[in-house]
Amino acid sequence: MRCELITIKVNGEERTLAVAPNRTLLNLLREDLNLTGTKQGCDDGDCGACTVLVDGRPVLACIKLAAQCDGCEVTTIEGLAREGRLDRVQEAFWHEGGMQCGFCTPGMIMSSYALLQRNPHPTEAEIRQAISNNLCRCTGYTKIVAAVKRAATFAEFTQR
Amino acid sequence: MARYIGKEMSRVEGIAKVTGRAKYAAEFRVPNLAYGFIVSSSIAKGTIKSIDTREAERAPGVIRVFTHLNAPKFRNDPQDRSFRALQSDRIYFNMQPVALVVAETYEQARYASRLVKVDYNAEKHQTDTEALLASARDPSHGRGTRVRGNPEVALREAPVKVEAEYRIPIEHHNPMEPHAAIAFWEGDRLTIFDKTQGVYEVRRHLASSFGIPEEDVTVISPFVGGAFGSALRPNYYPTLTAMAARELKRPVKIVYTRTQMFAGHGYRPYTIQRVALGADRSGKLTAIIHEAVHNTSSFEEFDDNTTGFARQVYACPNLRASLKIVSTDLHTPTWMRAPGAVSGMFALESAMDELAYALKIDPLQLRLINYAETDPESGKPWSSKALRECYLLGAKKFGWEKRKFEPRSMRDGEWLIGWGMATGVWGAFQAPAAARITLRADGTAHVVSATSDIGPGTYTAMTIIAAEFLGLKPEQIKFELGDTRFPRAPLEGGSMTTASVGSAVHGAAMAIVARLLDLANRNEDSPLKGAAASDVELLDGRLQLKSDPSRYVDAFDLMKRHNLNEITETFEARPSREREDYAMLAHGAQFVEVKVHSELGIVRVTRIVEVTACGRIVNPKTAHSQEIGGVVWGIGMALQEATEVDHRYGRIVNPNLQHYHVPVNADVLEVETIFVEEDDKIVNPLGVKGMGELGMVGIPAAIANAVFHATGKRIRELPITPDKLL
């Protein structure tokens, strides 16, 4: 199988990579770039653990081919904290206890981050809608919803 | 007064988790890694007639295809009958591994796996427990067969009785992280990153499978993305991974697909129960007969002690509680969150509700009438039991007194409203566990134990306990786990980690205190002269007399004076003798409101109040999370979860998250969890009991009871899907 050259900006850094046509964006991130913060929960588009932002939109990296991302800008969980400072969504998940095993957490955070980017003051229904694609087997969701609410109120972090 | 125990603390590993830095088994960087992909059988029983791997071997990137014909044999271990793959041509269950393709990339291995051609001699299989009841047998260990009093006669003579059968389907844990391992060898020494609830168990399993000393195997598992029992027993992929790595002389990684998980680690068994209850007219139980049957595999015996806890819930002089098993052509079941207890209590607590209606007594009242003041099984006193307080507080918070007794008596437009309740019960187990503490003269401490943290918050709980008893701040403690180079700890299962490992950390801290006191008292004019170790404590670097903190020695100066940069103590904590004189359980009461759509049969769980009594709470923040998570597992079990087997093919037909339904956020509305703390000096030095499983135990019954109250329909077969209510 012939590899294709793609150029892709990952967490602000431009990379040119040779990818097999059947390489998913998820495996490109995890195996080629060692960005294992993006999780593989099902590899089937069912669980949301692999959620990343492609050009600002939440996307399931396990059902997106890397070759489709040529010229795109990808943000993963590793790209949220700046200068060692957690993003407000990360901060809120931590303090609200919106995680247990932590495996769904990066995907949850990316979905929530994308929501707050497009809608800084979501209602609870909008929050639940935004993370409806993300399964969590541990927390029972209540503290995750609370974390996103709390993130929305962190005014000091909002402008960045 | 505790400084940290009992106070809310955010997870110490939280930053690693929210930044994606926490490394799970599949995520370790190992150079020259090859990727394995498992090929699974398409029949449930028979033999492999022929297997053709030539095309797969020619596919790009493929390094080797292992089958039973070329894979080395693992050592036979009579102590460990767990399934090992590629050992013969025999097929014991559908989706059993028949080949392992190893290639340079994951995609290449996966592609080539489709090119492996297998021909079978299929034999007649049986995967349906219902069809095998005539062959039900006692488990060979003979536990739980003791009969109390004369239940048959008591039931016959009881003025009021109920009797029914209850069914629970196969369920799968479905942690969000798929099972995975990366293995590599250095000479005859094996290192493996694995998803496991017990690194020592995996080590023993691997050492015995390969016939090498345990010391030559290192198992590393710092983060586990949920497990719920699915990573308790040694599964077959670690041996496969290690075998391939050894044969190919390079590191190999295997990750289950979501589908492979359904035949890769066991499941909650298919369980049929019969409960018969007899009572006098006042509601006092006179007879309990509780019989269960569930399936196991054809090659291994497993039972989850379905009726075990149910023996200890109600005061009743006549009881028989048994469990039988049948052999099916499925993989072996295993422990799944609240194993046995949640199944047994679904039946018993549904039956109690049926009895309440037969007697026309409020269901909560019936529980109070039959409250067990001492352990009905052993006659021993409880080490502590605040179940009555749970019932009463829960009822008050929920507003139970406003409940109308009659079914179908509450309504909200098209929605029928039902209120139900049930009791939860779990153990207060403790197993031997060891921990090691290194206290450094710079005022920090390193604490290690080979336990695991599958999500409950073990890292944080142990940090809190170490900080408490070393008198340091949590930031000064570094706790590590999940590594066989650390002192031995039991499996993280049975909700016993805080009790077991916490006691070890406590003991190691006490040993550090004793060591420091000894150093201090080598000095003739030590202000602590004459004090025993139990008279002193460490607090912010001072070794001080508890009764008079003005008499102290600066611990870190003391170490420096003795030219000690650090001191290390290892402690093994064992359950105390005293425990034997008591019965020990954790309890809870659950109150549930459901709304059932009168036309569509849809059930919404609109409100849950769960009150639990499980000793002392180390970290309320993570503890509540555990209970909420347990409640939501109960919702899933009650309303959604079922692994469907097509018995014609002996094959699971919904092995994915699209068709196996776990609760989503829209299924979870109002959940309130409350703790009634118990001051229990008997269970262990910390006074903690198990809570991780407890949270779900009564929920399926409480929901089923609420559904009955809403609709007048008694659903005795889980899950309660709309078709059963139409």
Ligand code: FES
């Ligand atoms: S891994 Fe992509 S949705 Fe599950």
Ligand code: FES
């Ligand atoms: S925290 Fe474990 S899956 Fe969400």
